[in-house]
Amino acid sequence: MTDFRLSDHDFDAIIFDCDGTIADTLPVHFLTFKEALAEQGHTLTEAWYHERTGLSSGKLFAAYEQFHDVTLDREALLSRCRALYETHLDKLQEHSFAADIARDQFGQVPMAVASAGLKSVVTATLKTLDLLKLFEHVVTVEDVKRPKPAPDLYLLAAEKLGVAPERCLVFEDTVEGLEAARAAGMDAYDVRPFTIGDR
Numbered sequence: 001m002t003d004f005r006l007s008d009h010d011f012d013a014i015i016f017d018c019d020g021t022i023a024d025t026l027p028v029h030f031l032t033f034k035e036a037l038a039e040q041g042h043t044l045t046e047a048w049y050h051e052r053t054g055l056s057s058g059k060l061f062a063a064y065e066q067f068h069d070v071t072l073d074r075e076a077l078l079s080r081c082r083a084l085y086e087t088h089l090d091k092l093q094e095h096s097f098a099a100d101i102a103r104d105q106f107g108q109v110p111m112a113v114a115s116a117g118l119k120s121v122v123t124a125t126l127k128t129l130d131l132l133k134l135f136e137h138v139v140t141v142e143d144v145k146r147p148k149p150a151p152d153l154y155l156l157a158a159e160k161l162g163v164a165p166e167r168c169l170v171f172e173d174t175v176e177g178l179e180a181a182r183a184a185g186m187d188a189y190d191v192r193p194f195t196i197g198d199r
Helices: 026-039 046-050 057-068 074-087 096-105 119-128 152-161 175-183 192-198
Strands: 013-016 111-115 137-140 168-172 187-190
Touching: 013 096, 013 152, 026 046, 026 074, 057 074, 074 119, 096 192, 111 119, 111 152, 119 137, 137 152, 152 168, 152 175, 168 175, 175 187
Parallel strands: 013 111, 013 168, 111 137, 168 187
Antiparallel strands: none
């Protein structure tokens, strides 16, 4: 197991990604996308989806269209995904590594969530896991013009927390997310070595 000590990092605020970092949403998102796509007559395999975790809904739909040479009704899909996600909240679990850090640091440093997900979905996730109260701000893909790997989400989170980007510590689980945080000038830590055994 990789060793991690929070004391090795110098920071004034912490920003967490949501899906795959603080919440194990992969099984829920897979079911949601699979069912929504099935309603439009399309199939989704677990292997294909797992290779593209961390993508925003828009990027995922674009990848699906390109890979399968089809055109999706994206607006209808997004609407169905929002509704279907709510029906699978009982399958959500937290990733204890990041969630425990958030609980431990609550009240000590300002914290936010910066997610490529939809606001309603991210909020529902954090509420279900009883984690929402730990964060001063939740920013999502709907709050910025450019999704990850652009730094916009992390820069917005830092701005809302009132902390300089270089004084923020980020926890992430995807290449795109880590790129986004580092492009924002932040100290970014990859949680994947700690989340593999959670499922």
